[in-house]
Every structure is written in structure tokens, then in C-alpha cells.
Amino acid sequence: AQSVAQPEDQVNVAEGNPLTVKCTYSVSGNPYLFWYVQYPNRGLQFLLKYITGDNLVKGSYGFEAEFNKSQTSFHLKKPSALVSDSALYFCAVREGTGRRALTFGSGTRLQVQP
Amino acid sequence: GAVVSQHPSWVICKSGTSVKIECRSLDFQATTMFWYRQFPKQSLMLMATSNEGSKATYEQGVEKDKFLINHASLTLSTLTVTSAHPEDSSFYICSASGNRGKANYGYTFGSGTRLTVV
Numbered sequence: 001a002q003s004v005a006q007p008e009d010q011v012n013v014a015e016g017n018p019l020t021v022k023c024t025y026s027v028s029g030n031p032y033l034f035w036y037v038q039y040p041n042r043g044l045q046f047l048l049k050y051i052t053g054d055n056l057v058k059g060s061y062g063f064e065a066e067f068n069k070s071q072t073s074f075h076l077k078k079p080s081a082l083v084s085d086s087a088l089y090f091c092a093v094r095e096g097t098g099r100r101a102l103t104f105g106s107g108t109r110l111q112v113q114p
Numbered sequence: 115g116a117v118v119s120q121h122p123s124w125v126i127c128k129s130g131t132s133v134k135i136e137c138r139s140l141d142f143q144a145t146t147m148f149w150y151r152q153f154p155k156q157s158l159m160l161m162a163t164s165n166e167g168s169k170a171t172y173e174q175g176v177e178k179d180k181f182l183i184n185h186a187s188l189t190l191s192t193l194t195v196t197s198a199h200p201e202d203s204s205f206y207i208c209s210a211s212g213n214r215g216k217a218n219y220g221y222t223f224g225s226g227t228r229l230t231v232v
Binding site: 034041042043044045090099100102103104105106107 | 123
């Protein structure tokens with residue numbers, strides 16, 4: 001079975017500082033990894049995904065994530081946080097190919113202080 | 115890009131009534147639709163997976179007679195909460211996977227529906 005862990009319920013960072021939102025995963029095969037952002041009472045917006053290839057994946061709004069197979073991690077990063085980045089962030093995993101559902105982590109609330 | 119339109123955005127209904135939530139793929143064929151439920155400050159929990167023209171596959175613990183899913187066309191899937199009760203109050207989100215021509219579209223999410231049962 002596939003699973004995702006986001007160990008931090010909340011991450012606080014000052015505007016302009018780098019941010020990291022942690023994610024670790026567990027799958028028995030090759031992982032397909034995703035990051036989504038959710039604003040209050042809204043659906044999920046896609047940020048980036050890792051399927052194969054370069055371990056460093058660049059996505060929307062200046063976010064990037066690094067796939068680390070040995071540590072089974074896929075942490076989300078941004079060099080300089082904005083107040084508007086404050087939202088709920090979800091890491092998700094899918095094992096293998098095909099139209100399978102994503103399994104989501106518990107979510108991490110990012111609070112960027114001015 | 116791919117767009118999934120989900121309606122209504124919010125709905126308040128009386129206990130015992132039924133509510134229908136629609137998800138439409140606007141510019142691609144949604145061959146697969148995933149329905150999720152999200153409790154406040156919690157993650158998304160998969161309720162069911164439906165493929166166009168087939169019966170939905172429900173996750174363990176989800177009552178298929180209570181949460182009726184229809185996916186009769188490649189652009190429309192509906193979730194009907196039957197005989198709703200206050201404990202069904204939640205945020206429901208659909209996610210469509212499909213294609214337009216040779217282009218694949220995976221995991222496009224609707225904007226969600228806030229259901230409140232009073």
C-alpha cells in the first residue's frame with residue numbers, strides 16, 4: 001500500500017526567507033509524487049510532480065521539490081517566501097502507472113509572516 | 115489547460131434530503147473520476163473511483179447506497195448524497211483524469227463543494 005507522511009502540521013516562516021515543507025512517502029514500486037496547494041474552501045491547485053528524470057523538479061510560483069530515493073523524501077522548497085504563499089500544502093503519491101487515485105498526506109499549513 | 119467545473123460550491127440542506135454534486139470536464143474527456151471527502155483541517159480521503167460507463171469502485175467504509183456516483187458520460191460525473199445527515203457535512207472534491215486527443219490530463223481537481231446538513 002502507498003502512504004505519505006507530512007510530519008509538520010504547520011510551518012512558519014518570515015517573508016523573504018527560504019521555506020521547506022517536508023514529505024516522505026512509502027510505495028512498493030516506482031513513486032509518482034505530487035505537490036498541491038489549497039486555499040480556503042477551494043479545490044487543489046497543482047504545483048509540481050516527479051515522474052522520472054532529474055531529481056530536482058521545478059514547478060509553479062517559484063516552488064521546487066527534490067526527489068530523494070534513498071531517504072524516500074520529496075520536500076517542497078522555495079528560495080524566498082511570500083505572504084501570498086500562506087496556504088495548505090499537500091504531498092501526494094501514486095504507485096505505478098495507470099489511472100489510479102492519489103494518496104494524500106495530512107497536509108501542512110504554511111504561514112508566511114510579513 | 116484542463117478545467118473541471120464543480121457545482122454547487124456550497125449547499126445547505128435539511129436532514130433526510132438528497133443533494134447532487136456535479137463535476138464537468140470542460141475541455142477534455144474525463145475517463146476516470148475520483149471523489150474525495152475532506153474534513154476540516156484534515157487530508158483528502160478517497161471515497162470512490164469511477165470510470166466512464168462503469169460502476170464506481172468504493173473505498174472500504176464508504177456506503178455505496180448513500181453516496182451514489184454516476185459517470186455516464188466522458189464529461190460529467192455526479193455524486194449524490196442520499197438521505198443526508200449532519201455527519202455527512204463535509205467538503206467534497208472531485209478529480210478527473212482523461213485525455214484530449216493524444217494529450218493526457220491527470221488529476222485535475224474541481225473547486226470543491228461545501229455541504230452542510232442541518
